[in-house]
Amino acid sequence: MTAVELARVRGRLVAFAEEMLAPIGRSERRRWGECYLRGLMLDGKRKSIEPMAARLADGDEQGLQQFVNQSPWAWAPVRERLACRLQAAIAPRLWVIDDTGFPKFGRHSVGVARQYCGALGKVGNCQLGVSINACRDEASCPLDWRLFLPEEWDDDTERRRRAALPAEERHRPKWQLALEMLDELAGWGLEPPVISADGGYGDITDFRQGLEARGLAYVVQVHGQTSAYPEATTRPEAPAYAGKGRPPQPRYREKPASLRALAVAAGERDLHEVAWRQGSRGSKLRSRFLCLRVRPANLQLRRAHRGGELPCCWLVCEWPAGAAEPSKYWLSNLPEATMLAELVALAKGRWRVEHDYRELKDALGLDHFEGRSYQGWHHHVTLVSLAHGFLTLERLNPKADAPA
Numbered sequence: 118m119t120a121v122e123l124a125r126v127r128g129r130l131v132a133f134a135e136e137m138l139a140p141i142g143r144s145e146r147r148r149w150g151e152c153y154l155r156g157l158m159l160d161g162k163r164k165s166i167e168p169m170a171a172r173l174a175d176g177d178e179q180g181l182q183q184f185v186n187q188s189p190w191a192w193a194p195v196r197e198r199l200a201c202r203l204q205a206a207i208a209p210r211l212w213v214i215d216d217t218g219f220p221k222f223g224r225h226s227v228g229v230a231r232q233y234c235g236a237l238g239k240v241g242n243c244q245l246g247v248s249i250n251a252c253r254d255e256a257s258c259p260l261d262w263r264l265f266l267p268e269e270w271d272d273d274t275e276r277r278r279r280a281a282l283p284a285e286e287r288h289r290p291k292w293q294l295a296l297e298m299l300d301e302l303a304g305w306g307l308e309p310p311v312i313s314a315d316g317g318y319g320d321i322t323d324f325r326q327g328l329e330a331r332g333l334a335y336v337v338q339v340h341g342q343t344s345a346y347p348e349a350t351t352r353p354e355a356p357a358y359a360g361k362g363r364p365p366q367p368r369y370r371e372k373p374a375s376l377r378a379l380a381v382a383a384g385e386r387d388l389h390e391v392a393w394r395q396g397s398r399g400s401k402l403r404s405r406f407l408c409l410r411v412r413p414a415n416l417q418l419r420r421a422h423r424g425g426e427l428p429c430c431w432l433v434c435e436w437p438a439g440a441a442e443p444s445k446y447w448l449s450n451l452p453e454a455t456m457l458a459e460l461v462a463l464a465k466g467r468w469r470v471e472h473d474y475r476e477l478k479d480a481l482g483l484d485h486f487e488g489r490s491y492q493g494w495h496h497h498v499t500l501v502s503l504a505h506g507f508l509t510l511e512r513l514n515p516k517a518d519a520p521a
Contacts, residue, residue, distance in 0.1 A: 118160060119159075119160055123158060130151065134147065134154055137199055138151070139198070140195055140198065141191070146184060149180055149181060150184065150500065152175060153181055153185065164485040165482070166181045166185065185496045186496070188496075189492070190496070196261055196262075200302060202506070202510075203260065203510075204251055207252075207509070209252050210253040210254075210311070210462075211252055215248060215250070215470045216235075216247045216291055216317070217474045218232075220484065222242065224276070225276060225279055225489050226280070227244070227280035227494055228265060228280075228494075229242060229244050230242070230267040230270070232267060246262055247262065247263045247295055248470075249261050249295065249299070249302065252466055254469070256509055258473065258502070258505055259505065265291055270282070280489055281491055281492060286491065292317075295318060296324070296327045300331075303331075309333060311336060312337070316340055319337030320343065322413075322415060328450075336433070337448055338464070339447065339448050341375060341442075341446050342377065343415065344376075345375070345411040345412055345413045345414050346427065347412070348410035348411060348429050350412060377442060377443065379411060379432065380409070380432070380442065387408075388405040388407050389407075391405075393462045405437065405438060406457060408431060408432070408434075408457045409432045410431065410432070412426075414427055428450075430449060431449040431451060451463075476505065477505055482501065483498065
């Protein structure tokens with residue numbers, strides 16, 4: 118935003134900041150919070166504290182540093198207010214779980230390590246943040262965040278001390294952080310319509326089982342080598358009991374196939390062309406899709422359902438014209454009556470999160486934070502989410518004259 122555009126929405130921004138930042142207490146903190154939001158939204162190449170303070174007429178580098186890095190305000194109540202407000206405003210079609218990298222120099226920023234960074238497209242020195250975003254095609258916004266801690270941070274006493282990392286914060290896989298956020302959002306009274314995630318989460322059996330245990334619907338991407346039976350496969354059978362020892366348990370006698378093999382066996386005759394949304398150039402995005410009922414059947418699932426029937430779910434495959442086999446696979450526990458067009462639209466809904474990450478980073482400085490502490494990182498991503506949430510509400514408001 119230019120200074121003129123920002124001045125035009127200043128009244129609404131102040132009211133929004135007062136509402137969202139009310140849980141942090143003192144008016145002085147709320148004033149610095151609103152100032153920080155203006156710094157994030159105001160035009161400028163770098164959104165770290167020093168250049169933001171220089172651009173703001175009432176900016177003060179020391180005051181902003183103290184507010185973000187040292188002030189002990191709790192970020193969870195602020196995120197709760199934002200999540201409740203944006204969930205109601207967006208009316209999302211799905212919640213998308215994803216993660217993004219924050220490239221860093223040095224080794225002392227909290228959670229930094231050499232790991233794959235999507236922003237770099239390779240392994241590099243970075244932090245990783247996991248988010249849950251409320252999405253529909255017209256709007257989206259992050260609802261909650263977690264910082265991923267690599268295992269090397271668990272026993273590095275010196276780095277933990279310098280980053281003021283709480284003793285209870287230890288390495289947990291990203292899928293587990295996602296389930297923790299879902300529990301936190303449920304505690305705020307928010308429930309997802311459908312969960313979507315890429316193969317980094319969907320391929321984890323524990324993650325899918327965690328969603329099912331919480332009664333949550335999902336459409337998640339998986340690899341084609343995931344094991345499964347066709348829906349109509351023979352039920353588990355027990356061999357005849359010889360009368361000695363422990364009676365044998367019922368089990369599936371045949372070996373499961375891969376999702377790829379099941380799709381190829383079904384063949385192109387069952388493909389349907391589906392258009393799922395309007396593309397950026399005005400034409401509908403279309404492709405060919407195959408939809409099958411299958412029973413995922415890796416060893417972990419077969420052991421979990423030992424003696425019983427494996428549950429059925431949807432397999433959705435994208436099979437581009439001219440390709441010898443599908444290019445992408447999704448599993449979904451949505452009801453059997455769900456239409457293919459709905460499954461495809463949900464499977465393809467993750468594009469909004471990449472849009473969010475670009476806006477959060479390029480326009481609002483999500484990855485510009487130069488502090489090193491655990492508290493500072495969480496304060497910064499919370500404030501960036503507030504700025505993004507305010508702009509999302511402005512775009513959704515037909516009476517607002519702010520730029521899109």
